[in-house]
Amino acid sequence: MQLDEKETRRSSLSQSFHRDGVTVQVEIYQLAWSDGWTLELVHADGGWTIWLTEFATDEAALAEFTAQIARPGLRNLIAGTLLYFPTIH
Template structure:
């Protein structure tokens, strides 16, 4: 039997809605490791995960809010090819 590591979920994780689009913002890390992961889960269960990790959960959340401000939530979870280089 394999033991799975504990996942530490940030208190900054939350549901977020903009212009009729809702996502679950998940910020988490594996217990005993450095770096926080930022993941957005849309209403259909699709997942957008940032490739780079963040030093703190606050930095991960700031990346999310900056992305929403710059691109909008819909583009953040379904970017055009031009947006891919600037997002995640």
């Protein structure tokens, strides 16, 4: 998701993440009109996963990502449907 830098505040916790042959860009950002932080994964193949719930802090958003990949694993987290729609949490 491309956003105008004037409209967002990108967290220093945003990072590239690789596990089990899968790489995603973890983007954590705050929109200018929001008090919460958004968590988004940009897949290497161009897909994306975005959480609809905002987080109180950027640390909470990263903690959610960490918890999610511990349960189903990164590959399962970003897996799409048969038509490969992005996952929304």
